[in-house]
Amino acid sequence: MIMARSWMDMLAVLLLAVSFYKGSCVPVETKESWEYVDVRDGAHMFCWLYYGNSSSASYKDLPLVMWLQGGPGGSSCGFGNFEEIGPLDRDLKLRETSWVRAASVLFVDNPVGTGYSYTDTEDALTKDVAMVASDMMVLLKSFFSKQTEFQSIPFYIFSESYGGKMAAAISLELTKAVQAGSIKCNFAGVALGDSWISPVDSVMTWGPYLYSTSLLDDNGLDEVTNAAKAVLEAVRQGQYQKATDLWSITENVVEQNTNGVNFYNILTQNSDEMVKTSSDQTNGFLSSLKRRHIRPLHRQSLSELMNGPIRKKLGVIPNNVTWGGQAEAVFESMAGDFMKPVVDIVDQLLAAGVNVTIYNGQLDLIVDTMGQELWVKQLKWDGLQYFNKMKWTALEDPQTQRQTGAFYKTYKNFAFYWILKAGHMIPSDQGPMALRMLKMVTQHE
Structure with a gap:
């Protein structure tokens, strides 16, 4: 070290x-x-x-x-x-x-x-x-x-x-x-x-919030609400890992019914720096979380800055450490506590x-x-x-x-x-x- x-x-x-x-x-x-x-x-x-x-x-x-x-x-x-x-x-x-x-x-x-x-x-x-x-x-x-x-x-x-x-x-x-x-x-x-x-209070209000802002129709509201209820049931049963997986599924339902609403600002498009790559083509929980909640915090230009000039300025980062290199592993490790x-x-x-x-x-x-x-x-x-x-x-x-x-x-x-x-x-x-x-x-x- x-x-x-x-x-x-x-x-x-x-x-x-x-x-x-x-x-x-x-x-x-x-x-x-x-x-x-x-x-x-x-x-x-x-x-x-x-x-x-x-x-x-x-x-x-x-x-x-x-x-x-x-x-x-x-x-x-x-x-x-x-x-x-x-x-x-x-x-x-x-x-x-x-x-x-x-x-x-x-x-x-x-x-x-x-x-x-x-x-x-x-x-x-x-x-x-x-x-x-x-x-x-x-x-x-x-x-x-x-x-x-x-x-x-x-x-x-x-x-x-x-x-x-x-x-x-x-x-x-x-x-x-x-x-x-x-x-x-x-x-x-x-x-x-x-x-x-x-977390469950956020998930349970996604549907009503999107509906009130005209980003869901009646059918979409029903689909999002039903998906959210599954999350709620898992939380009530103390099945938090399952609730995290169902949370990710609920986000998929939201995206499908809103033409890909930006979860971080409903009036803003997702950044061009966060388009899909070949590594995102696989299905699954990790792929979804990476696309929605890890990559927005590690966009390409920021990563280049932190792993380039800033790393050089600081002068203390070990050679084997990449800025953000363990981010996905951090999320996975905390998944059971997430909800x-x-x-x-x-x-x-x-x-x-x-x-x-x-x-x-x-x-x-x-x-x-x-x-x-x-x-x-x-x-x-x-x-x-x-x-x-x-x-x-x-x-x-x-x-x-x-x-x-x-x-x-x-x-x-x-x-x-x-x-x-x-x-x-x-x-x-x-x-x-x-x-x-x-x-x-x-x-x-």
Whole structure:
């Protein structure tokens, strides 16, 4: 194994925006550091920190945000960084809505096997969110022990998709670790974006949502509903591996009845970079998940960037590791846990006084807002009845005056943001609104 550079060695590194292969050198004065942390024998997790770069505040006066991607198997250091909230976009151009303008951002390729993270054998891959959370406690203990200046800075976990399911479990374990004194940090809250908290509630609302947006007719609604009911029955019987397979079948039914709707944004066509290849011609569960939920996070141009110039820049990636090379194996390893709900974990977080934020894109299908609202209504949190009686507040679109960009409401330690004109990847679709939401949640607006 190639040993990672230490945090201190990398502390003063500056990000060079386009010097890698564009022939020019435009420095972005954002300090960075990165390293591998061995979270278990044979399990190596990669993380990349950008220090907050605000014109009006030092990073010590800004919050620290950890970003967790979905999948499972999607790379925070790749997709989240270069496609959503990092200082540069996939073309290495400055991102005006980068979250680094309002916070220090820690990208973690999680679970192990994701992105640049890797395992020595497939047996070391995680099997469920409990194992994911256990690994993350090792990484966070290492991070806050080395980066002592962040111990008192408000620390938030933001997530997307399956990353939200993992974030919930991680947040609960972190709360326990902080209380026990084993991890020193100022944990301030978790934000669950378009998150796979109650999978069956998402699946059961696909039909009604598509029907209400004129993407299904009566016959299509019946077919999707019947397929979804089979998923529900498997979940009720505790047959979660079967439920995952039936979930994939339900997606096939949706595609057949909608002329291939984009699960991540119902008004957007799938990327040309995600067309079928010869390897996709085989039938089966793995082929379907790869096409719908792994490849969108590993499009060709991003893969070329991460396995080319960025790999060279980092200088610590072992020769036998390919960015995203274990992504499919990560998903397969977690398949038995995929359809399990974690609503009870959210309840435990709220009861413990942890600040919990839900945010969801209006145009998302895979985790539609209707499904999110269903599981929220299942919470046993004692503030839910008061939250439900509240009216939401409109937020103006930061880009267009006198147009509504979102709604939100908050009661005690729970908040919900409805982001308009956005799909599954909210920062990609509505970057200014996502940045404003970040500032509101972290109270640094």
